Amino acid sequence: METEKKTGPEGLEGKDPENAFALLIEEHQRLVYAVALRLTGNTTAAEDITQETFIAAWKHLKDFRGESSLKTWLLRIAANKARSYWRWKKLRNWVGLGKGEGAEDAPALEDLLPDRAGDRPEQAALAADLERRVQAAIALLPPRQREVAVLRAQELTMAEIASALGMAEGTVKAHWFEARKKLEVSLGEYL
Amino acid sequence: MNDDKEKKLISLMAVRRHDAFWQRQEKKILAAAAGRPSHRKAWLLAPAAALAALLFFTARPQTPAPAPENLVSTAFLEHLDMLDDMDVLEAVPENEL
Numbered sequence: 001m002e003t004e005k006k007t008g009p010e011g012l013e014g015k016d017p018e019n020a021f022a023l024l025i026e027e028h029q030r031l032v033y034a035v036a037l038r039l040t041g042n043t044t045a046a047e048d049i050t051q052e053t054f055i056a057a058w059k060h061l062k063d064f065r066g067e068s069s070l071k072t073w074l075l076r077i078a079a080n081k082a083r084s085y086w087r088w089k090k091l092r093n094w095v096g097l098g099k100g101e102g103a104e105d106a107p108a109l110e111d112l113l114p115d116r117a118g119d120r121p122e123q124a125a126l127a128a129d130l131e132r133r134v135q136a137a138i139a140l141l142p143p144r145q146r147e148v149a150v151l152r153a154q155e156l157t158m159a160e161i162a163s164a165l166g167m168a169e170g171t172v173k174a175h176w177f178e179a180r181k182k183l184e185v186s187l188g189e190y191l
Numbered sequence: 192m193n194d195d196k197e198k199k200l201i202s203l204m205a206v207r208r209h210d211a212f213w214q215r216q217e218k219k220i221l222a223a224a225a226g227r228p229s230h231r232k233a234w235l236l237a238p239a240a241a242l243a244a245l246l247f248f249t250a251r252p253q254t255p256a257p258a259p260e261n262l263v264s265t266a267f268l269e270h271l272d273m274l275d276d277m278d279v280l281e282a283v284p285e286n287e288l
Contacts, residue, residue: 021224025217033216034206051220058224087241127207134203153204183200190203191196 021058028071029054031154032078038150039082041135049085053078072164075156079147079165086143130190137186145179152176 032053037046057064057074064073138146144167151161158176162169184191 018221022217022221025220029213029216029220030206030208033208037206038204047216047219050216051223054220055224130203138204149204153201155201180197180200183204184196187200187203191199 021054024058025054028074031071032074034154035075035078035150036082038135038138038153039079039147040085041139042085045082045085049078049081052081068163069160072156072160075151075154075164076166079151083143133190134187137183140186141179141182145175145182148172148175149179149183152179 029050033046033050036049036053037043040046040049053074056077064070068076138149141149144165147165148161148167151164156164158169158172161167161172161176165172167175
């Protein structure tokens, strides 16, 4: 889990802009990428969303007043971009351009490989299989439940999720309750 | 579901990648930021396109239909680029605007 607000806007002040941007990416890229990947189920889209999220946030950092945390602001941008991705997919399907596209694309095996070379083939295969199953289970959730579950999976609190998605905390709790029941059914063998 | 199961579920849903993956991604973001404007994925313009379509249809009754050659004007494209920031603006809480 990312540590809350180690790199807030105030933490970036006085730093060389390029270093400050690199610091912002280092601090939050795992979180943003994970959310983008779980929301789209597509590694290419997740990389694009991550890239666009950081570039957009950096461009607008001066407008960010810190009333919400930088982390939830970044996640809100990423979630909005994931929604755009689905709107685009829907539009493409509607006009008949989406036919024949694979529903998801799998992560490259080398990205899933563990560091210890001796464990590689078996562990990579297991990791890839688990990745597919988890992604399939998440894809079965309705959009709002999926967003809540994906942010909860990043160990965000209910309040942080509410802030990132612009929902009431009670709504977040209800969505998480429903989502985890469904995920328990889909992924029961691993729990 | 008990807390233990919830923890396992959260752990299952985590995204794990090599250090090399994160380093590569960071470099790509920095390079993209330095080299803007780069090619854009079509879906990144989805919110802009939606708003542009809305503006087009709501403006239709008041204005005569433009000649086909004027449909994609420079102003329209600039407008799209400006609207690309919608994802960010939508992310700013109302009380911060």
